[in-house]
Amino acid sequence: MKAAAFEIVRPRDLDAARAALGREGAKAAAGWQSLGPMLNLRLARPAVVVSIAHLPELRGVSETPEGVVYGACVTHAEIEDGAAPDPTRGALPAVAAGIAYRAVRNRGTIGGSLAHADPAADWPTALAAMGAHVRVLGADGVRRVAVEDFAHGAFAPALAPDELVVGVEAPRFSASARWGWWKFCRKLGEYAEAMCGVLVDPDRGVARAAFGATDGRPLVIADASEALRDPDALAAPFAAAGLDHDPVARRLHRAAFRRAAARAGLLEDVPT
Amino acid sequence: MRPKGVGASVPRREDDRLLRGRGRFVGDIRMAGQVEIAFVRSPVAHGRLRGVRAPERFAGRVFTQADMTGVKGILARSGLKGFRVSEQPALATDKVRFAGEPVAMCVAETRAEAEDIAAEVALDIEALPANVDMLRAAAPDAPRVHDDWPDNLFLETFVDGDIERAAADAAIRVTRKLRTSRQCMAPLEGKGCVAVWDRHMEQLLLWTSTQMPHIVRSGLAECLGLEERRIRVAAPDVGGGFGWKGLLQPEEVCAAWLAMKLDRPVKWLEDRREHLVAAANCREHHYEITGYADAEGRLLALDAVAHVDAGAYSVYPFSACLEAAQVGSILPGPYDFPAFRCRTYSVCTNKPPIVPYRGVARTGVCFAMESIIDAIAREARLEPYEVRLRNLVRPEQMPFRNVTGKDFDMGDYPESVRRAVAMIGHDAVRERQKAGEPDGRRVGIGYATYCEQGAHGTSVYHGWGIPMVPGFEQCFARFTPDGGVEIRVGAQSHGQSFETTMAQVAHEILSIDPDRVSVSHGDTALSPYSTGTWGSRSAVMVGGAVATACEKLGARALRIGAHLLQAKPDEVRLEGGAVVGPGGSVSLDEVARTFYRRPQNLPADVDPDGLELTAGYRPVVDTGTFSYATHAAVVAVDGETGGVELLDYVVVEDGGVLLNPMVVDGQIYGGAVQGIGTALYEAMRYDANGQPLASTLADYTLPGAAETPPIRIAHMETPSPNTRFGQKGIGEGGAIAPPAAIVNAINDALAPLGVEIGALPATPHAILSAIAAAEAVR
Numbered sequence A: 001m002k003a004a005a006f007e008i009v010r011p012r013d014l015d016a017a018r019a020a021l022g023r024e025g026a027k028a029a030a031g032w033q034s035l036g037p038m039l040n041l042r043l044a045r046p047a048v049v050v051s052i053a054h055l056p057e058l059r060g061v062s063e064t065p066e067g068v069v070y071g072a073c074v075t076h077a078e079i080e081d082g083a084a085p086d087p088t089r090g091a092l093p094a095v096a097a098g099i100a101y102r103a104v105r106n107r108g109t110i111g112g113s114l115a116h117a118d119p120a121a122d123w124p125t126a127l128a129a130m131g132a133h134v135r136v137l138g139a140d141g142v143r144r145v146a147v148e149d150f151a152h153g154a155f156a157p158a159l160a161p162d163e164l165v166v167g168v169e170a171p172r173f174s175a176s177a178r179w180g181w182w183k184f185c186r187k188l189g190e191y192a193e194a195m196c197g198v199l200v201d202p203d204r205g206v207a208r209a210a211f212g213a214t215d216g217r218p219l220v221i222a223d224a225s226e227a228l229r230d231p232d233a234l235a236a237p238f239a240a241a242g243l244d245h246d247p248v249a250r251r252l253h254r255a256a257f258r259r260a261a262a263r264a265g266l267l268e269d270v271p272t
Numbered sequence B: 001m002r003p004k005g006v007g008a009s010v011p012r013r014e015d016d017r018l019l020r021g022r023g024r025f026v027g028d029i030r031m032a033g034q035v036e037i038a039f040v041r042s043p044v045a046h047g048r049l050r051g052v053r054a055p056e057r058f059a060g061r062v063f064t065q066a067d068m069t070g071v072k073g074i075l076a077r078s079g080l081k082g083f084r085v086s087e088q089p090a091l092a093t094d095k096v097r098f099a100g101e102p103v104a105m106c107v108a109e110t111r112a113e114a115e116d117i118a119a120e121v122a123l124d125i126e127a128l129p130a131n132v133d134m135l136r137a138a139a140p141d142a143p144r145v146h147d148d149w150p151d152n153l154f155l156e157t158f159v160d161g162d163i164e165r166a167a168a169d170a171a172i173r174v175t176r177k178l179r180t181s182r183q184c185m186a187p188l189e190g191k192g193c194v195a196v197w198d199r200h201m202e203q204l205l206l207w208t209s210t211q212m213p214h215i216v217r218s219g220l221a222e223c224l225g226l227e228e229r230r231i232r233v234a235a236p237d238v239g240g241g242f243g244w245k246g247l248l249q250p251e252e253v254c255a256a257w258l259a260m261k262l263d264r265p266v267k268w269l270e271d272r273r274e275h276l277v278a279a280a281n282c283r284e285h286h287y288e289i290t291g292y293a294d295a296e297g298r299l300l301a302l303d304a305v306a307h308v309d310a311g312a313y314s315v316y317p318f319s320a321c322l323e324a325a326q327v328g329s330i331l332p333g334p335y336d337f338p339a340f341r342c343r344t345y346s347v348c349t350n351k352p353p354i355v356p357y358r359g360v361a362r363t364g365v366c367f368a369m370e371s372i373i374d375a376i377a378r379e380a381r382l383e384p385y386e387v388r389l390r391n392l393v394r395p396e397q398m399p400f401r402n403v404t405g406k407d408f409d410m411g412d413y414p415e416s417v418r419r420a421v422a423m424i425g426h427d428a429v430r431e432r433q434k435a436g437e438p439d440g441r442r443v444g445i446g447y448a449t450y451c452e453q454g455a456h457g458t459s460v461y462h463g464w465g466i467p468m469v470p471g472f473e474q475c476f477a478r479f480t481p482d483g484g485v486e487i488r489v490g491a492q493s494h495g496q497s498f499e500t501t502m503a504q505v506a507h508e509i510l511s512i513d514p515d516r517v518s519v520s521h522g523d524t525a526l527s528p529y530s531t532g533t534w535g536s537r538s539a540v541m542v543g544g545a546v547a548t549a550c551e552k553l554g555a556r557a558l559r560i561g562a563h564l565l566q567a568k569p570d571e572v573r574l575e576g577g578a579v580v581g582p583g584g585s586v587s588l589d590e591v592a593r594t595f596y597r598r599p600q601n602l603p604a605d606v607d608p609d610g611l612e613l614t615a616g617y618r619p620v621v622d623t624g625t626f627s628y629a630t631h632a633a634v635v636a637v638d639g640e641t642g643g644v645e646l647l648d649y650v651v652v653e654d655g656g657v658l659l660n661p662m663v664v665d666g667q668i669y670g671g672a673v674q675g676i677g678t679a680l681y682e683a684m685r686y687d688a689n690g691q692p693l694a695s696t697l698a699d700y701t702l703p704g705a706a707e708t709p710p711i712r713i714a715h716m717e718t719p720s721p722n723t724r725f726g727q728k729g730i731g732e733g734g735a736i737a738p739p740a741a742i743v744n745a746i747n748d749a750l751a752p753l754g755v756e757i758g759a760l761p762a763t764p765h766a767i768l769s770a771i772a773a774a775e776a777v778r
């Protein structure tokens, strides 16, 4: 299929971008890697597409003692390559390197991924596990949202039509932090069927886990210390989040947790 | 044999343009004034079509079957007794019979605009319950796909071997229910065509992405009511076919009609979504099969009921029954056993028609038979390869007529097993299994052996009574005035490397350097007639035709050469691109120059037909060659995720004399990867209403480079006694055995858990479900 006709706008700056997004039927496009297929399948029918990937305000990276703020249009590849500073001691580049194929990573953006809110995408789960935040620019200025609260559900970001994701704040891991990330895909580059990120950072009092490839937004377990002692403790949160709807799903999500934790050196890597 | 002739791994001539992105495909053809089509397709699997409404402003840009006066539906009969005929209209008329069936066509300057129009066409359809389960399709209350049929069967066949006695004595009896999934063939290039009325020739020119231009012409002529001479069908580069381009499609009929109606070039390019939901479906088999064996694992009898979901219509030219009815004749595979009974059903359902896909019925058949062999091995407590060795036809039995009357030509089937066992390192794998994996995965080993009838001709096909019966294959060959050679054949290369291999054959016979040989194919205006490229027939049939034509052409050149050398005709031979006699030589260039430009120097009795001719070929025994192979797979199964990794994959095959071993390897690699797709990834699923559940490649999973292990190939070259060079058809073989070998390996790995997989593809989900189910039982 071919996309239906739409007008494409290339704004000068962020203000112009926001103004354009205020038009009827307008939609932002960053790397086009998710929007492009949806346009071609006519699943998305915007009248106006506002291309934002070139805006310097969305391409910047700034470092603070607490972490790094990535502009929304920093690409997966830039994070993978270490072209942008990494406060997570290798965690972010490793997640980036596992997204799709290089051709997709060259264009796809961190902000676009969060705004797309695909439950099987990597960033929403990985960044939620890390305790990252999203910066959203709207009529009233910039608001700051925890990544796990940024989606209402599958493909439903907590984003008004004229709002833009402008940045992502990734926290700085301390030297003793342990991070594990594992996902299961039917083939290389395919969306995951189960995924889990585990972060234990004792110096900051963090022991989190997040699960993706759910039917809705990522499942975050803010205090995962019990599950790390006994993975059976996952049964209740899985049931609450509907992750145990069949024995296969239950097994896969459990495996994801065990393997992510094992990669973090927190559980022994002996599959049962 | 000559250095660049038969048996030489000459690099592919086609690659220079194809690998640089310089091929010319249907999509690359742009004609002045061209318009494009988008089809309005049925959103439901089954329904009564009450009307098609298009907004007034699109008058003249939306067409339905009602506009196509005089255009007949596609009819693909089979002469088999009891076959029920379905007629597939180019555009649906009173009923829609599968989701995706074309109902109207919209035309505009670009495809995108045509889709804009299509989006505004309203279909008035009264939805009917859909018939989607082939096992229930014969039930009295099953919805009927064709109203005037008494049930939903295209054909039922029955091979009634007397199995009762053999069965009664059997120490081992194993029964399995096995299923292969519906698949899409997914060639890199989808289908597509450009149709234009050529006023100068008063001829319809159809560029189309096809494996069989001549057959498409015949079918199209019947539908359009045109004489065949008024149609030219030509294929440019064809980016893979695998069977999906071996048919006449309704969309081609539509484009051809519209080009004449509008008197403008009309283009239609299938997109991936159309390919997935509306078109290329294949391979949906179900078996209920019982094997009987003695305590030593020797097969005594086989009893099977096979269903094939043939979809809604019979496809032209192969019909709706080729797949299922073939099961009745090829299920026994390469084995020697005395009693066979088989009932087959070609079932009509509300799904797209199935088309024969590389390997055709063999992939399912091999999966069924080889699953039974492994089941017997487990019962008999024997190694699976041992059971194969005990049952395969032995070389000293060749030529061998099997239980269904198939005539195996030549070969050492057990040797292919022994070599595969050695190459895969069977004993080492068993040791590794005992030791266990450090990561907890389970390792398994699996085998599959098959034989593949290829290049079977008139004597086999006339019995099917389908619109096409292959007869003699022709080749046109000519020396150009400067001594080059032009070869034209009617079959169509769509990845088979004709331009390389047929030049090698010409070189083999004429001694002329292959670089001075051009090979063109397909085009009905330029080439002799052919049924096309399918059935692993081209190496044998086209290779034989090229050799025959070159021999005749060479004989004429030799006569002229002898005259120029003042030698006797029986004293000269072709060598190094020259006619060589006792006292000297004269180049073929000089011979050609003499014929065309200095006829005054020709011998008085020169053949006036000159240095160009068409010659034909058919092997004396045309029941086909039987290539065969044993595939062996080693897998590691992750019990926690259901993931399967292919650790090793070995193919030991016998294609007879290989025209070009490198090209054969390429065919095997490609086929085997498709087989891996069948085994582990590919499934075109439908819901209870007949809605396709995959419409993009995100839902229809194909294996990629990362999922493909290095495939190790060994060749046995037992010449076929029946073909020109001893070659056998191997084009499809690679795709036949992988599902059986891989699933046998998975089942070997999971045997300790009491798990056995019997349905394709063996997805992680299927494996985890089976493990969970087995645990629940325990």
Ligand SMILES: Cc1cc2nc3c(=O)[nH]c(=O)nc-3n(C[C@H](O)[C@H](O)[C@H](O)COP(=O)(O)OP(=O)(O)OC[C@H]3O[C@@H](n4cnc5c(N)ncnc54)[C@H](O)[C@@H]3O)c2cc1C
Binding pocket: A027, A028, A029, A030, A031, A032, A033, A034, A035, A036, A037, A052, A072, A073, A098, A099, A100, A101, A104, A107, A108, A109, A110, A111, A112, A113, A115, A116, A120, A121, A122, A123, A159, A163, A164, A165, A166, A189, A190, A191, A192
């Ligand atoms: C073949 C393929 C495989 C893939 N596999 C994976 C995978 O395994 N894992 C994975 O995580 N992803 C995968 N992706 C998706 C990829 O990572 C995308 O890059 C990402 O999801 C979207 O980023 P984008 O910049 O391309 O966004 P776009 O496609 O440009 O936009 C996506 C959506 O977000 C909105 N949007 C974009 N930027 C902003 C912004 N700054 N503010 C507000 N709204 C915005 C758009 O309006 C649109 O609705 C795959 C994509 C493809 C094509």
